[in-house]
Amino acid sequence: MxxxxxxxxxxxxxxxxxxxxxxxxxxxxxxxxxxxxxxxxxxxxxxxxxxxxxxxxxxxxxxxxxxxxxxxxxxxxxxxxxxxxxxxxxxxxxxxDTMTRVNMDFSQDVCYQGLYFLDEALKQGKPAGLRVFGEWPTIYPALSQLPNPARESWFAFDHYYSDAAFNAALPHIFASQPANLYDIGGNTGKWAISCCKYDENVAVTLLDLPEQIALAQQNVNAAGLASRIGFHAIDMLGDAPLPNAADIWWMSQFLDCFSPEQIVGILSKIAQVMKPDARLCVMELFWDAQKFDAAAFSLNATSLYFTCMANGNSRFYSAENFLRYLDMAGFGVEKRLDNLGVGHTLLICHKK
CATH class of the missing domain: 1.10.10.10 (Winged helix-like DNA-binding domain superfamily/Winged helix DNA-binding domain)
Structure with a gap:
């Protein structure tokens, strides 16, 4: 088209x-x-x-x-x-329409003021628009500190798109009956909690920035799952060593927060430490894997949020490019499932 x-x-x-x-x-x-x-x-x-x-x-x-x-x-x-x-x-x-309301609130409360600085963000590769909320290098350590209604609208947007695909993804993730699952970029802990409710035998470790870990811990404690969900505070772009006990390495709407070079770097670090029989499971929204033009339009528009407000150098990628990043990092795709939830794609990958 x-x-x-x-x-x-x-x-x-x-x-x-x-x-x-x-x-x-x-x-x-x-x-x-x-x-x-x-x-x-x-x-x-x-x-x-x-x-x-x-x-x-x-x-x-x-x-x-x-x-x-x-x-x-x-x-x-x-x-x-x-x-x-x-x-x-x-x-x-x-x-x-719930999706329209979520998108409008996100555009109005999170993005609108900051998009005035889009040209600066494009030139500098930094989230120049984030200054309307405060002085942070990226939006991620600031999420728990954003003023309302921006904070509420950000999490409503994030959860609307990710939560819709969780239930659809769970049977595919647990088909191999993993004992240990790493939730990388676990955000508020919703996926980790969903996993523990789906399979009473799995143990989950949530890996994220310290600021996000603190927020997720509150939700995990409230769900009564502190004995089954552990936490590992880490910056995936840093040099700290990764744990290596996982049967499943899970990332949902996480790698779209990074540049292509950073994506390959993160995946390469995982490939170096993961067990030979473990699997990498990535759930993402790809603009070229959508059934409707309006969905592709929405994802490409949201990419400018990443440019101007989030980090200055990431986006919603095309599946065509993303599969190339996986290959560069040493992964092969053994199963691809499109149109989960609201247009998600689940990639189940093995180390080559």
Missing amino acids: YEQDPFSALEAIAEAQRIAFAPMLFQTAVCLRKFGLLDFLDKQGNQGATLDEIVLGSEADEYAASVLLDMALSGRIITRSANRFYLAKVGHFLLH
Whole structure:
């Protein structure tokens, strides 16, 4: 679909204008939701509502409602007939679709202000936009310290995409009945907890930065699994030695946090210490493995979050490139499962 230009000249210039004013349309959608206009129109159903009725039923005065509604018409979020406004399909999904809400909150609360510095991030290879929240080299040690609503929106975004694939991945991971599993980049501990609930015999060790370990420990203790889930504080880019007892080395949405050179370096370190019969299991979102163009669009857009806010040098990769990194690090793929959860791919790999 990317090999041809799909637009006529007239369509192309219209699309160009939508891009030129895209921030206005996005903020309109945010305010329509925030001020209750979408919710009010949704409740009116096929009857619709006049401007005066919308003002009475929402948190917007006449001026605010009128400018938002006019832009919403141009954005195809609502429709109008005989001076009555109606919620269109786009407006319905902006209001009710969980994925759309999670994506919008992430864009608004985590990314929007910082994206002003995208050009600087691209030039420097550093997350220049992160300065809107504080002075950190990357976002990862800062996650537990981000101000709300950014912190809540970040974790909601991360969990929405990762959690959806966990249940689908568990049977494949435990088909070999591993006794020891390493959860690298374990974040809040959700995967480690899921593993222990799925298999009562497995022992899990969560490897992550000290700041993330502290957060995961709270969740593990609350789940009553402190006796089965251990912790190993480590920076995977550092020189500290890795433990080597795992039957499964698991990484979910972890390697997209690093540059290609760093990915190959991390995988190579694992290959050097892992047991010959152990397996590396990587779950990632690849933009070229998606069923729908909108999914690929979303992943490529999110790559700019990594550029500007997260670390300055990573992204959601194509499967084509990622498989090459695995090969460079000494791994072969023995099983590939696409479309788990919300578009994830699970790669089960052996050391060559």
